Amino acid sequence: xxxxxxxxxxxxxxxxxxxxxxxxxxxxxxxxxxxxxxxxxxxxxxxxxxxxxxxxxxxxxxxxxxxxxxxxxxxxxxxxxxxxxxxxxxxxxxxxxxxxxxxxxxxxxxxxxxxxxxxxxxxxxx
Amino acid sequence: xxxxxxxxxxxxxxxxxxxxxxxxxxxxxxxxxxxxxxxxxxxxxxxxxxxxxxxxxxxxxxxxxxxxxxxxxxxxxxxxxxxxxxxxxxxxxxxxxxxxxxxxxxxxxxxxxxxxxxxxxxxxxx
DNA sequence: ATTTGCATTTACGTTAACGTAAACGTTAGT
DNA sequence: ACTAACGTTTACGTTAACGTAAATGCAAAT
Numbered sequence: 001x002x003x004x005x006x007x008x009x010x011x012x013x014x015x016x017x018x019x020x021x022x023x024x025x026x027x028x029x030x031x032x033x034x035x036x037x038x039x040x041x042x043x044x045x046x047x048x049x050x051x052x053x054x055x056x057x058x059x060x061x062x063x064x065x066x067x068x069x070x071x072x073x074x075x076x077x078x079x080x081x082x083x084x085x086x087x088x089x090x091x092x093x094x095x096x097x098x099x100x101x102x103x104x105x106x107x108x109x110x111x112x113x114x115x116x117x118x119x120x121x122x123x124x125x126x
Numbered sequence: 127x128x129x130x131x132x133x134x135x136x137x138x139x140x141x142x143x144x145x146x147x148x149x150x151x152x153x154x155x156x157x158x159x160x161x162x163x164x165x166x167x168x169x170x171x172x173x174x175x176x177x178x179x180x181x182x183x184x185x186x187x188x189x190x191x192x193x194x195x196x197x198x199x200x201x202x203x204x205x206x207x208x209x210x211x212x213x214x215x216x217x218x219x220x221x222x223x224x225x226x227x228x229x230x231x232x233x234x235x236x237x238x239x240x241x242x243x244x245x246x247x248x249x250x251x252x
Numbered sequence: 253a254t255t256t257g258c259a260t261t262t263a264c265g266t267t268a269a270c271g272t273a274a275a276c277g278t279t280a281g282t
Numbered sequence: 283a284c285t286a287a288c289g290t291t292t293a294c295g296t297t298a299a300c301g302t303a304a305a306t307g308c309a310a311a312t
Contacts, residue, residue, distance in 0.1 A: 008258070018259085023300060037260055037307080054228045059185015061298075068232070071239050075246040082247050089240045093233060100229050102180050106194070107222055113197045114215045120201040121208050134288075144289090149270060163277080163290055187268075 005041040014053055024052060029066050058099070068092060131167040139172075140179055150178060155192050184225070194218060 011018045024030050032039040055065030071089055137144045150156050158165040181191030197215055
C-alpha cells in the first residue's frame with residue numbers, strides 16, 4: 001500500500017532487526033495498526049522509529065527518546081502543563097548542549113591525535 | 127600529596143561512586159599506583175577518568191572510550207600501525223560528526239517544540 | 253499437497269555497567 | 283582500647299536492550 005510498510009521493510013531500511021522493532025512496540029514507543037495479526041506501519045510510525053534510532057545514536061535511553069518524542073507531538077491544552085513541558089524541553093536542551101560541547105572537545109582531541117600520528121609518520125620519512 | 131587523589135576524592139569531584147572507579151580499573155581503564163593496599167591517583171589518572179566520563183555522556187561504551195583514550199596517547203612507532211591508527215581515528219571522527227548532526231537536528235526539533243508550546247500559551251492569553 | 257517465505261507470540265538467555273552487601277584491614281582521634 | 287572514617291576484596295543482584303530459539307499461522311508458488 002501507499003505510505004505503509006511491513007515490519008521487515010522498516011527493519012531493512014533502518015538496519016535493525018524485526019525483534020528490535022517489536023521490542024520498541026512492547027515498550028510503548030510504537031503502536032502500528034494491524035491487518036489481522038500483521039503489523040502495518042504508517043509514515044508517522046516510520047518517522048517515530050527514525051527518531052528513536054536517532055536518539056539511540058545520541059546515547060539516549062528508549063525512555064528518554066519516548067519522552068522527547070512526546071514533547072514534539074502533544075502541546076497539551078492546560079497552561080500549567082505547557083509551562084512544565086517548556087521547562088522539561090529547556091532542561092533537555094541544556095543536556096544536549098553539554099553533550100555538544102563534549103563532542104566538540106572530543107573531536108578536537110581526535111584532531112590533535114591524528115596530527116600527532118601524521119607528524120610521527122613524517123619523521124619516519126614520509 | 128601534591129597532585130594526587132584518593133578514590134573518594136575523585137568520586138566526589140566527578141559525582142560517581144568509588145565502586146564505579148574501581149570498576150573502571152577492573153576493566154583496564156585505570157591503573158593507579160598503590161600505597162600498600164590503597165589506591166593513589168595521579169593527575170594523569172584523573173584526566174583519564176574525566177575522559178571516560180565525557181565519553182559516557184556521549185553515549186560511548188567503556189570499551190570505545192578506552193579505545194579513544196589509547197589513540198590520544200601512544201603514537202606507536204611502526205608505520206603500518208600509525209596508518210591503521212589514523213584510519214581508526216578518522217572513522218571515529220566520522221561517527222562523531224554524524225552524532226553531531228543528529229544532535230543539531232534534535233536541538234532544532236526541541237526548539238520548534240518549545241516554540242509551539244509558547245504559541246499555545248499565547249493563545250491561552252499570555 | 254507441500255514447500256517457501258514472511259509473519260506471529262512466548263519465553264528464556266546475554267551483555268554492559270554498575271549497585272549492594274558482607275567481611276575485613278588500617279589509621280587517627282578520644 | 284575503642285570507635286569512626288576511610289580503605290580493601292569478593293561476590294551476588296539488577297536493569298536496559300535486545301538476541302535467540304521454539305512453536306505456530308497464513309498465503310502464494312510449485
